[in-house]
Amino acid sequence: VLAIWNQLTKSQVPELSKCSVLMRDRSSVEETIHAMQRAGAGSLQVISDFDMTLTKFAHEGKRVPTTHNILDNRLLISEDGTKKMRELLNTYYPIEIDPSRSIEEKLPLMVEWWTKVHQMLIQERIRKDLLAQAVKESKAMLRDGYKAFFDHLEEQQIPLLIFSAGVGDILEEVIQQNQVFHPNVHIISNYMDFDQTGALQAFQGQLIHTFNKREGALSRAATLRELQGRPNVLLLGDSLGDLTMADGVPEQEHILTIGFLNDQVEERKESYINSFDIVLVKDETLDVPNAILRYIT
Ligand code: C5P
Ligand code: MG
Secondary structure, three states, rough: OOHHHHHHHHOOOOHHHHEEEEEOOHHHHHHHHHHHHHHHHHHEEEEEEOOOOEEOEEOOOOOOOOOOHHOOOOOOHHHHHHHHHHHHHHHHHHHOOOOOOOOHHHHHHHHHHHHHHHHHHHOOEEEEHHHHHHHHHHHOOOOOOOHHHHHHHHHOOEEEEEEEEEEEEHHHHHHHHHHOOOOEEEEEEEOOEOOOOOOEEEEEOOOOOOOOOOHHHHHHHHOOOHHOOEEEEEEEOOOOHHHHHHHHOOOOOOOOEEEEEEOHHHHHHHHHHOOOEEEEEOOOEOHHHHHHHHOOO
């Protein structure tokens, strides 16, 4: 039976044969996809990270900005702020992706990074009314195939939870400007809090960084009514920390995890293959998730 299934998936999800696709256990992936297909759109929810998962990692050889880096614009922050932000990025990003350090080791350092950047942004008193312009001027870019992805989920009425350690206000603006902020999209992220004059005075709620998404999943995602009664999950991420985004889903039945391996490929390949069901190596498109979604629903 498995052999027939393999053939089926090969012909129906041919994207899984692309050479950028790595799988620890191909037949189990195929079984999960078939089980999800049998259960249908009504049982499915999609949970996705944002930066470097729904957005590109690089375009034409240049890094694409994360939601935080979109704020690195003279419209919003001073030259000092820019300098500080870049220094922090150069210090902490290598730690975030360092395969030789454990998550426990990284945790306090990530809190340090986010806290320092957020403090700087508050000091700069970023203006709410300039955010849209900063996003317009930025090189923010969603992955190729994003429109098919968002539109298909809306058509099938499948909820999409975007769970991001980036900046929620900026994330919303990016998907809004790309015209895919549909009503089935739900966002959990770090949102800015502005004073009466429209200047940034704080960030709302509990800080979300790369490695504490599990807490947010349990306390916030689990309470979203739109996600109830959907035991099957397609999860997309680019960090090992993203794997905990579905921890709040009650009575989970089938989960298929897709990891984008964008950077430090050789060093991280093994851990990604061991952790995600499907690993996409330096793939700047949503072709594989789109093909799976098209087959399932
Ligand atoms: O949406 P996502 O959860 O991926 O957003 C977090 C990402 O933003 C991290 O992977 C991190 O590399 C990046 N980041 C950044 N600048 C900061 C803090 C985080 O580019 N100051
Ligand atoms: Mg990410």
